[in-house]
Amino acid sequence: MAAVTHDSATARRHPTIHDVASHAGVSKSTVSNVVRGLPGVSEATRHRVRAAIDELGYRPNVLARQLVQQRTSILGVVVGDLANPFFAEMAKSVERHAAARGYTAMFCNTEGDSQSELAGVETLLQHRVAGIVFLAFSGDARTMREVMQHQVPAVFVSCGADWGDVVSVDDEFGGRLGTSHLIEAGHRRIAYLSIPELEDESDRVRWVGYCAALKEAHIGPPLRISWSPPSDHARIDGLERPLLDVFTGADRATGVFASNDVAAIALQEFADRVNLHVPDDISIVGFDDVPMAGLARIALTTVAQPRDELAGLGIATIADRIERRLKGPPTRKLVDVNLVARRSTAAPRPS
Amino acid sequence: MAAVTHDSATARRHPTIHDVASHAGVSKSTVSNVVRGLPGVSEATRHRVRAAIDELGYRPNVLARQLVQQRTSILGVVVGDLANPFFAEMAKSVERHAAARGYTAMFCNTEGDSQSELAGVETLLQHRVAGIVFLAFSGDARTMREVMQHQVPAVFVSCGADWGDVVSVDDEFGGRLGTSHLIEAGHRRIAYLSIPELEDESDRVRWVGYCAALKEAHIGPPLRISWSPPSDHARIDGLERPLLDVFTGADRATGVFASNDVAAIALQEFADRVNLHVPDDISIVGFDDVPMAGLARIALTTVAQPRDELAGLGIATIADRIERRLKGPPTRKLVDVNLVARRSTAAPRPS
DNA sequence: ATGAAAGCGCTAACAG
DNA sequence: CTGTTAGCGCTTTCAT
Numbered sequence: 001m002a003a004v005t006h007d008s009a010t011a012r013r014h015p016t017i018h019d020v021a022s023h024a025g026v027s028k029s030t031v032s033n034v035v036r037g038l039p040g041v042s043e044a045t046r047h048r049v050r051a052a053i054d055e056l057g058y059r060p061n062v063l064a065r066q067l068v069q070q071r072t073s074i075l076g077v078v079v080g081d082l083a084n085p086f087f088a089e090m091a092k093s094v095e096r097h098a099a100a101r102g103y104t105a106m107f108c109n110t111e112g113d114s115q116s117e118l119a120g121v122e123t124l125l126q127h128r129v130a131g132i133v134f135l136a137f138s139g140d141a142r143t144m145r146e147v148m149q150h151q152v153p154a155v156f157v158s159c160g161a162d163w164g165d166v167v168s169v170d171d172e173f174g175g176r177l178g179t180s181h182l183i184e185a186g187h188r189r190i191a192y193l194s195i196p197e198l199e200d201e202s203d204r205v206r207w208v209g210y211c212a213a214l215k216e217a218h219i220g221p222p223l224r225i226s227w228s229p230p231s232d233h234a235r236i237d238g239l240e241r242p243l244l245d246v247f248t249g250a251d252r253a254t255g256v257f258a259s260n261d262v263a264a265i266a267l268q269e270f271a272d273r274v275n276l277h278v279p280d281d282i283s284i285v286g287f288d289d290v291p292m293a294g295l296a297r298i299a300l301t302t303v304a305q306p307r308d309e310l311a312g313l314g315i316a317t318i319a320d321r322i323e324r325r326l327k328g329p330p331t332r333k334l335v336d337v338n339l340v341a342r343r344s345t346a347a348p349r350p351s
Numbered sequence: 352m353a354a355v356t357h358d359s360a361t362a363r364r365h366p367t368i369h370d371v372a373s374h375a376g377v378s379k380s381t382v383s384n385v386v387r388g389l390p391g392v393s394e395a396t397r398h399r400v401r402a403a404i405d406e407l408g409y410r411p412n413v414l415a416r417q418l419v420q421q422r423t424s425i426l427g428v429v430v431g432d433l434a435n436p437f438f439a440e441m442a443k444s445v446e447r448h449a450a451a452r453g454y455t456a457m458f459c460n461t462e463g464d465s466q467s468e469l470a471g472v473e474t475l476l477q478h479r480v481a482g483i484v485f486l487a488f489s490g491d492a493r494t495m496r497e498v499m500q501h502q503v504p505a506v507f508v509s510c511g512a513d514w515g516d517v518v519s520v521d522d523e524f525g526g527r528l529g530t531s532h533l534i535e536a537g538h539r540r541i542a543y544l545s546i547p548e549l550e551d552e553s554d555r556v557r558w559v560g561y562c563a564a565l566k567e568a569h570i571g572p573p574l575r576i577s578w579s580p581p582s583d584h585a586r587i588d589g590l591e592r593p594l595l596d597v598f599t600g601a602d603r604a605t606g607v608f609a610s611n612d613v614a615a616i617a618l619q620e621f622a623d624r625v626n627l628h629v630p631d632d633i634s635i636v637g638f639d640d641v642p643m644a645g646l647a648r649i650a651l652t653t654v655a656q657p658r659d660e661l662a663g664l665g666i667a668t669i670a671d672r673i674e675r676r677l678k679g680p681p682t683r684k685l686v687d688v689n690l691v692a693r694r695s696t697a698a699p700r701p702s
Numbered sequence: 703a704t705g706a707a708a709g710c711g712c713t714a715a716c717a718g
Numbered sequence: 719c720t721g722t723t724a725g726c727g728c729t730t731t732c733a734t
Contacts, residue, residue: 067711070726128412713725
């Protein structure tokens with residue numbers, strides 16, 4: 001009978017703790033204690049158990065462990081768009097910091113769509129993730145209800161919400177910084193550019209910073225462009241019109257502050273295509289400082305976010321929440337942005 | 352007593368199937384049947400159960416389900432470098448295709464390091480993933496042993512190994528294609544460029560294609576550059592030397608075939624920095640066709656991989672393995688590459 | 703059509 | 719120091 005059990009164990013895809021126990025001639029608890037490295041096991045048995053583990057190729061079943069412990073070591077990570085280099089870098093950073101603290105990351109991509117955001121969060125919740133890291137958040141109330149109801153810690157990294165810890169840059173300041181750079185260069189007609197898929201809370205706050213900078217310099221009114229590249233039309237101050245209109249005519253914009261680098265680079269591409277020169281015809285400032293922005297051929301002036309710092313603080317925060325070192329109301333930590341001036345900005349061409 | 356149970360249920364973070372059952376006045380089995388949408392439940396009770404579920408905000412515990420079913424719906428995805436746009440795009444695609452088939456993706460980033468690859472795979476295995484999708488594979492034998500021992504299906508997408516299903520492009524043909532393009536443009540001294548972190552099986556096969564193309568055209572010998580951008584030194588035919596040496600002197604290379612776009616773009620950046628003109632001084636061909644390559648300012652000639660097709664086929668393959676529709680020895684499916692000619696290549700400058 | 707009972711692999715008291 | 723016991727939340731026969 002023992003032999004049969006043993007045979008089936010080696011044949012089975014995954015040997016269990018029980019297989020190891022009988023193989024080593026000890027009880028399950030002892031094996032468990034060895035696996036978890038608890039004290040109070042004699043060297044002799046410890047060795048016998050280790051040998052059995054190696055021999056059978058035993059790997060603890062995390063599912064079973066987490067079921068009984070009522071907590072997992074999985075962190076759900078909600079990403080706006082993995083193909084966007086900013087998110088890709090953040091995702092990588094987050095994964096590394098999570099792994100360093102013993103957590104595994106489970107990503108879900110939302111495409112900025114609150115429907116798939118909700119679906120993704122539901123999946124994460126069903127997997128009983130220990131916490132959720134939002135790298136982007138639509139602001140959807142159903143998502144919020146869902147997460148709050150299950151009392152799963154949430155941290156918003158480089159995005160915002162008032163119902164969880166926030167680790168982000170001061171987006172308003174960033175918006176001012178980028179806009180001021182254009183104003184100081186002599187621009188008087190400056191547009192704000194964003195991509196519909198990425199218009200979240202951060203985007204709104206950057207817009208506020210942009211408006212404030214204009215106001216302080218007594219320049220106005222603000223001009224908002226919402227554009228899905230590579231279309232040649234965009235929503236300009238709420239009206240669907242050719243994007244080129246913004247940069248032609250008497251009241252043309254000479255400077256653009258984009259709420260993210262992907263939008264900024266897409267605009268630069270558009271400018272190249274329609275023979276508008278950057279920076280002489282249009283100066284462009286981005287936000288994020290994705291690696292691509294530093295390429296000589298792109299040379300995008302941008303408001304840089306310290307990605308790895310954000311990721312590290314974000315993971316530290318949610319780990320503290322999960323492990324109950326951090327209690328009480330949501331915290332809010334802001335880290336500094338700084339402007340990286342490159343060749344996409346200059347004084348406007350004298351008219 | 353019943354009331355107490357009920358109260359604690361609503362107070363508990365996650366109501367269980369038992370809570371729902373007692374709330375609806377039925378047995379756990381019935382709730383389970385309703386949740387899984389099985390037939391053989393009267394409309395009346397079905398409704399009562401649904402109501403209880405809504406009221407309590409019940410979400411089935413995937414862990415418990417998977418523990419008893421002895422299989423998960425998690426797919427492990429091994430990624431070389433999430434920050435590399437090719438992998439980022441692939442990861443996104445893979446996630447979408449997986450979700451469409453009811454699987455959740457769990458990523459782990461390896462940085463091309465076989466140590467962290469092994470660690471990542473161990474983690475995935477402990478989570479009892481249903482299968483592993485390799486978007487990059489170092490070739491490490493320990494990783495192989497680990498996966499095979501646990502009899503977890505593996506599929507290699509856009510990378511290779513002989514112990515699992517492969518869905519990839521014909522890398523050798525791709526290597527020939529890119530190299531031939533340079534030969535046809537009139538180049539006679541053509542180097543092969545790769546990045547150490549990305550030198551996997553695919554890279555080796557592309558190198559073979561490169562060599563074959565040179566040989567067929569009676570051009571030789573091959574010249575191999577292994578470079579970690581943005582260093583100004585590289586391993587050239589095995590010797591650590593200034594990268595610039597390759598492009599100066601009598602025997603200078605006028606064309607470079609890079610085994611991936613990131614390397615190609617980095618080289619272009621290097622050329623810009625040292626005032627070598629692309630394509631007149633150096634023609635560059637990449638591999639992958641990442642979105643960035645299509646930017647007017649980059650305009651990289653490259654061998655395009657059909658990313659979404661690769662991801663779709665990869666997920667289809669592993670799903671078939673997991674769900675036992677596909678049995679027997681590893682399969683191997685190749686999809687077509689094609690050359691996208693842009694402005695990074697031209698005839699060599701007459702000397 | 704519904705319920706009772708067994709058990710997935712593990713941990714966490716508690717005994718010995 | 720080691721073993722026994724009782725679940726974690728769910729699915730899955732098998733009765734009723």
